[in-house]
Amino acid sequence: METAQVRQYSKEFLSGLMEKMLLIRRFEEKAAQMYGLQKIGGFCHLYIGQEASGVGSISAADLSRDFILTAYRDHGIALACGMKPGHLMAELFAKASGCSKGKGGSMHFFDSSLHFLGGNGIVGAHIPVATGVAFKIHLKKESGVVLCFFGDGAIHQGSFHESLNMAQIWKLPILYICENNQYGMGTDFRRVSAVTDFTVMGNSYGIKGKQTNGMDVLEVYNVVSGEIDRIRRESTPGFLEIRTYRYKGHSMSDPAKYRTRDELEAYREQDPLLLLKTKMLNDGHITEEQFEALDARIKKLCDDAVKFADKSDEPALQSIYDDVFA
């Protein structure tokens, strides 16, 4: 089954997924390290463990016409959209060369040219905004689809429900993707949700929900591709729950006492990179040596990103007055 699945994909395609996931993993590890060195401050929500969710989903999108929005855990999504590690690291370092000119920081990455519209710090608040982007596509009769990512905690925000209703009555091309990493900060989602199977969340709006294993990048890719195709055809919204897991604490200060070591280990054993690597090895798409070489290249990319960020200038003090108004 697994291998059968793999066979459908070219070596180039699989290598592309691997490269993106590895880039995210190494970038986040580097970010954590730089945070320790106090080159980065404030909140820093790492994506480690969730790589397959963002990479699988966004690889299924066509960013010449589709749009991506997410919450504050946005490093991985931004990289999956093709943003440059240097511009992101520089943003984390609060430099003028950062993607948001040093004004946004970890939670507020943006690249409108790549159709990545952020990077929002208020839980659930970007869901209506993403719905509005789909509304524009609908009004202009364009063919794009919006992928709106949010966490298991955001599902209890009223704006999520208001958005689904309007997306359905107006037939908007948007896929709501709940990245259920099973915790909202220290809260197990089962403690705050009346239902534990989120696929029913769309029922009150006539939206059929789907669920997928977020540790398997190919499964995610398949399901999201299918949904994007359907949405382009029918132009009706979709809802997808991606079951995933974050290895690190919520942000840098969180000891994550609320979960067991075993739980974490169990997930590490189905690590998304490990899973894909094994498939590719079995399938003869990659050798250990080639993987090591790839990893080395990517580590270098991240080192260069740090170098770039380090030598970039801080924004001028006067820039506090820039971009308040257009």
Added chain:
Amino acid sequence: METAQVRQYSKEFLSGLMEKMLLIRRFEEKAAQMYGLQKIGGFCHLYIGQEASGVGSISAADLSRDFILTAYRDHGIALACGMKPGHLMAELFAKASGCSKGKGGSMHFFDSSLHFLGGNGIVGAHIPVATGVAFKIHLKKESGVVLCFFGDGAIHQGSFHESLNMAQIWKLPILYICENNQYGMGTDFRRVSAVTDFTVMGNSYGIKGKQTNGMDVLEVYNVVSGEIDRIRRESTPGFLEIRTYRYKGHSMSDPAKYRTRDELEAYREQDPLLLLKTKMLNDGHITEEQFEALDARIKKLCDDAVKFADKSDEPALQSIYDDVFA
């Protein structure tokens, strides 16, 4: 069937329902008349046509321990809770003898001694508040149940969804009652709702929904009684859609062009008072003469309410500073 249903009830009980519904009908007619005479100003949302919904529901409650909250279309609900026509008419006349001392008006009737907690003008905003009253009952391990009434328009407010989720995870004793009179102002509910059968609204929270015919006071009474009993036993929330209809415009200024004469007529033919009266006649519980006498007595009550309101004093100007703080 119908008569079978009627047989279960004592003459006193049925007369009580009839008396309350007739009181609401006559009170609202009187209010409309007084509005025409400019004794009443601002918004004035009449309950005519919906009498069976409020009376059937609240007759099933035990107001020594249960609580009632609703939106701004609150005259009928207040009367069904036992508030005195005089105090309500005086409030509409903005008099100091009004239930809210002339400060609340039509949308803000309250009587905490009768467990009627208003009377809220912001669509959907009282739903969390009602949920909080149920939360208190739950925390204090009391036996009461909260009936929270709202319209078909309120169902698209995020706070409704947030409330249902918390009511379910905390096992709160509350029955959410959507009085679907099929229009939110000029908007047919089908135009703004992704689903037309509201009983699915609770699915995302594991709450089974029920639906009932709001023109039949006995059916409403039966369903609500059943739900209240279940909630007292299991202490889990319930959701009920009462299909009803408002004969008048949304408020006094609305010509109601958005609906057809025939639609209105069709509902008048199943008028809740007419329905109950016919049953009682068939069943020998009341004669035409007795009905006329009852009606005359109730009309007198409403005339007296106007007299009381008329001769009551306006609040003193200084009272604008009262009750800002406790």
Added chain:
Amino acid sequence: MAVITVREALRQALEEEMDRDENVILMGEEVAEYSGAYKVSVNLLDKFGPERVIDTPISEEGFTGIGIGAAIAGMRPVVEWMTINFSLQAIDQIYNNAAKLLYMSGGQLKVPIVFRGPNGPAEYLASQHSQALQSIFCHCPGLKVMAPSSAYDAKGMLKAAIRDDNPVIFLESELMYSWKGEVPDREYLIPFGEADIKRNGSDVTLISFSKPVKLLLDAAVELAKEGISAEVIDLRTLKPLDEVTIFNSVKKTNRCVIVDEAWPFASVGSHIGYLVSSNCFDFLDAPVELVSSEDVPMPYNHRLELAVQPSIKKIIDTVKRVSYRS
């Protein structure tokens, strides 16, 4: 010049801008089939169709965010809040998305959008429906705020607001919709940040905006009879504020009375009071005075609600006090 109502002036502004730019859309509750709760959008649905004049469910937070999303994607939405009171449900979207997306994204995301609706007290509407909320919007950087006081200004200002590339809060007034005024046939725009000297005077500067400007003009006539020459300034734009015009006037008259329908604490009125006091310190012959609404919720009773608000008498008494004539 044609004499038209403020309502018609606003409608013409909407129609002309929608003619001019197909990206301009109008959305909100009852704006399409019902032509707006206050009939501002008469005929717009017929002319522009349901794709550009859109009825929404009662989901303020949701459709406010959807408007913002459509704006960052290239539309120029005009979002009607049925009344500004209901914007309180959408404040997070205004503060955290509309006002900040350009800044957080380092200048990438423009938010060209207008939020409009009636603000401030009308009559007999009680506490929840009679709030003047300009302070909340003016407090937040990234928002522009306008409040016209005549048909002429209403048309020229709304057109300018729609063409601006920033989020604009456009504050109307229910009681003003039927006010009539001259409007030229040729097209015109009223730029942001230009106050209008409605009447020249030498003894005292009277400052306000929106509905109360009429009170100032009437008061000025009375004061003239008593030999007090009042200069009347209509701010028109609250943010950015035309400080130059204000200060020049006060430096000439040496006295200043500000009128604001809102509550006094942390209000636009008291802010201007502070600005004038410190910037005209050496020119003031008397303390700057603010005539605001009382610091209480609005009561339903009409005599009480009038007592709560600024009045010609209160203004005249205050002017006399600062003129040492009382």
Added chain:
Amino acid sequence: MAVITVREALRQALEEEMDRDENVILMGEEVAEYSGAYKVSVNLLDKFGPERVIDTPISEEGFTGIGIGAAIAGMRPVVEWMTINFSLQAIDQIYNNAAKLLYMSGGQLKVPIVFRGPNGPAEYLASQHSQALQSIFCHCPGLKVMAPSSAYDAKGMLKAAIRDDNPVIFLESELMYSWKGEVPDREYLIPFGEADIKRNGSDVTLISFSKPVKLLLDAAVELAKEGISAEVIDLRTLKPLDEVTIFNSVKKTNRCVIVDEAWPFASVGSHIGYLVSSNCFDFLDAPVELVSSEDVPMPYNHRLELAVQPSIKKIIDTVKRVSYRS
């Protein structure tokens, strides 16, 4: 006297009041099992159990309304907003229910509830997470607002807030949680509306509240070295405001500088600036000056975010200016 942190002082206040009155409950995101995002509620779950220390979903509008409902039903909830930034999603519940229910109901519904959490900028948190929102709360009649500046005040003020029968907005500060101060072992309360003169002086009155009070005290030391004797007033309660203490001080020093972390327009700071200017008109030797944050969203870059906020240098420069010493 014991020396404890502000965090511990708040915890003690909560514990003592929960011991004293079983109707006091604590609810909010992460307050129970996680002991609060900023660890203010350590041990409270263990001591009082899950019925009185309640974790909520991320549903600010919903649980704010639920707290209000529990309060009108007889509980005395303390609702924690993880940060005050997120209260923006619940402003409608605060303005339209918490602040108005007593008034609209003619005095029937008391709302004894405290809303608390960290307000104002911390570090490296960018625009959406660094807002000082006191102006919004102070503007609304029916709310009391407190903001302590020390461990001593934090404990005595929170206890007073919990015992008050009105809705109280209690503004803390993330950076202050670890500040230490002396707290007596005996029980004490700090009444509403009593400002605290932190330092006596004769040349200028410096006014602030919360975190910036420390800036004032440090500035006063510097100023003393230059022969300027500054009186430092900590407002403690923002509403009701202790005008007497403020005016008496300014009438003595004849100069006034106000410091407010918030944006300037329609702020608490500019409001006090207006009050002092008009009420001390004949006593002022120089214009009243406000040192606020710049009127821009908060940037992530640290040098920039510091440049946006009040600083000792800005305060000293301003004092010298109003002292005509610069």
